[in-house]
Amino acid sequence: MNYAESDDRSLVQAFQNGDERAFEEIVRRYQRQVANVIYTTLGNPQDVPDLAQEVFLKTYRSLGRITVEHSLFSWIYRIAVNVAIDELRRRKIRRMTSFDFSGDAEGKEPKFRDPVTPDDQLASSERREQVWKALRKLSETSRTVLLLREYEELSYREIGDILHISEQAVKSRIFRAREELKELLKDYFEERP
């Protein structure tokens, strides 16, 4: 079996027949997306390896239940979102029940790529940080569609397939997510000529 060229369904089938190498390929195929979900939810790159591992351990244990109607990406993506959100909740609870104000729970801000033009380096970098912070404040529904669109560069139809919603619903959700983002970033974007 050529694992790298097999489609998701064949990999799942092979895994369900006891082929562990199929699972290894599944991990390789979706590790980037899982890492992105965790990173954008928690904001700290150091959290990514352990939580990504937890996501795939849960995937391994649940993959026996996946059927042909499910999209593998959607299945793993849901697990990743849940793991990241659970971790975020745990940290919030820990923060509320302790006197740790070090700010670790907020996570470190990510590094940004260098701006294209050096002239507006400072403004651009600051704006990106604000965009990043705003992105993390979005509701889970809004963040998910936006990430699938911006990071994964999926079409509305592909996003709809993953989330089991219509293309029209995807269009509305992305629009709403952008409106939320715009509201959060109004100091940066409003009334600029």
Added chain:
Amino acid sequence: MNHRDIRKLISAMVDGELDDAETKRVNEHMASCPSCTRYARTLRMVSADIRSVSPVSLPDTFPLSVLRALRAEEAESRIWMPVEAFARRFVVGLGGVVVLFVALATTIRPEEPVVAEPYLTGEMSDSTATRVLLTKEAPTKNDLLLAVVSPE
């Protein structure tokens, strides 16, 4: 079509999800609406900013480390399996004993000894007062006083 509807279309246009006719309509609107033109520019800028966040990457060996973790987990569960099975049987057994005990305690009660109170059975009391009063056909005031103050 109001501003909000147009902006929804602008959002889809930024994602390349509009057909030619819709794109034309939006462009015609934007030509006469600086606010919507700014909106489109803002969306493109935010989109570029989101994409500019450096993606985190996991090492190429990550799938192997997941498999290693799975094997470690399986090995650990193999170690604990007999203990877990014993604990499970123990808890089930203990539960059974408790249920049995409660059932027995509620259904089988020890018989309490029947204490026959003399005044309930009609038996004559042998107290001094009774003796004093019953021996007198017409007890006097002194007999009554004697009956009252007599010890049992």
